[in-house]
Amino acid sequence: MMRALLRLRELILSGEFEPGERMSELPLVERLGVSRTPLRLALATLEHEGLLRNLSGGGYAVRAFTQADMRDAVELRGVLEGTAARFAAERGATRREIRSLRSINAQIEPLLARADYDSFEAYMDLNERFHARMLEIARSPLLDRALEGILSLPFGGVNAMVLTEAELPESRQILVIAHRHHQGLIEAIEGRQGARAEALAREHARIALTNLEIVLRHREMLELVPGSSLITLPQELEHSSR
Amino acid sequence: MMRALLRLRELILSGEFEPGERMSELPLVERLGVSRTPLRLALATLEHEGLLRNLSGGGYAVRAFTQADMRDAVELRGVLEGTAARFAAERGATRREIRSLRSINAQIEPLLARADYDSFEAYMDLNERFHARMLEIARSPLLDRALEGILSLPFGGVNAMVLTEAELPESRQILVIAHRHHQGLIEAIEGRQGARAEALAREHARIALTNLEIVLRHREMLELVPGSSLITLPQELEHSSR
């Protein structure tokens, strides 16, 4: 079933299916090379993930997202990561955990001056590790789950729309700002300043909002973000709701 | 499959299975009277819901929750409902929507003086409608989904642990406080005071925390909250993680 799930998710994100159109099982069966049983399990999984929605008469269709959804995803990630930061601060982090965060951030620092693609990749990896570490320190399995529900969305990831920055030299400053946010977060967590940690994490997530606005202004960049084909343009909004 | 899902969820919440024990399919098949196919679909659904977790070698087991999980569920519901309230305030509610909230709250008011069981039931219904309406006004499908993930937990519902209050006459004052919170929320939303709305909704959710602490002190009351059998007592914590 894993094979069906991975391949199907990939197909959907690459825009193989029109949002709203019925996903008949039999065509998918021969396309994916698995039987109906694991296929249906994969469909159900993707529905819980939010990529599909079930139609009235049974069956599924790929869900259409609006630009408002993209903004909400960023905002909600900020809210939940803010909560993670607050939990980490309120509940106390061990010295070892603080050191771990600091270490990740220290590795990011030398990357800020560089401008090549490799440094971007390294940055995204370290960034993701920083966020994952903070979530660990929050020690809340339920928060993990809630965040997972947002992060699993095509444009909900921590590094979503960061890649697009590589194209815009001026937005490289954003990395400097993000690094500063990380520093502030460590300070706040260490000092048990819950409110500050929460506010900082929210603002930190809003960096993605800035990127999003840039991307939405340059339509051609939308191609770079995964699942862009699922996003309905404003004038299609009323059609997509059927 | 609906039949299997509903019945299985009921069985789990009523404590028919030990947390951590393997849920073999064949016994469930004859117990639920459905075949393995819909049963497996139901199992997968409950896993996505968070009631089950999958074991290493395949198969599922009911998940064990800790008291910390219960507290986190309340806190997270507060965070998300706080966000809903803030969205409602920031994005503006129509007069009609404000009126709708006010109307629900007005119906709650006369119930505060009474103390019978019926009034409790009526209160819970209206309370749920108030929260649902606020969520509508927030106009964020993604927020809906995130909240759903918390509310679907056995002790995550809006009215979770409210029933237990019926036993404690002094905690009836809590309803008065909750009513006041609702009033404040309406005011804040109407006046576009996002921060106030968010803070109020968080505090409002924490009412459940107060109830939770009461319940945890009176072990015998735990029986009343659905899914109580899934909650591991503190001394069992290390065992439950296997």
Added chain:
DNA sequence: GCGGCGTCGGTTGTATGCAAGACATCCCTA
């Protein structure tokens, strides 16, 4: 000509048969 009804194609939902994998047990060997 229009409305209702029946039939047919296609789709999803369910049941069952089959195979592959994991775990435990037991025996054999060193």
Added chain:
DNA sequence: TAGGGATGTCTTGCATACAACCGACGCCGC
């Protein structure tokens, strides 16, 4: 006696066949 390997059973995962449902089209009657 202890360890390792093989075997058998129990389990899940997959494929396929069957049944039930929904919609559409066409036909017949009014």
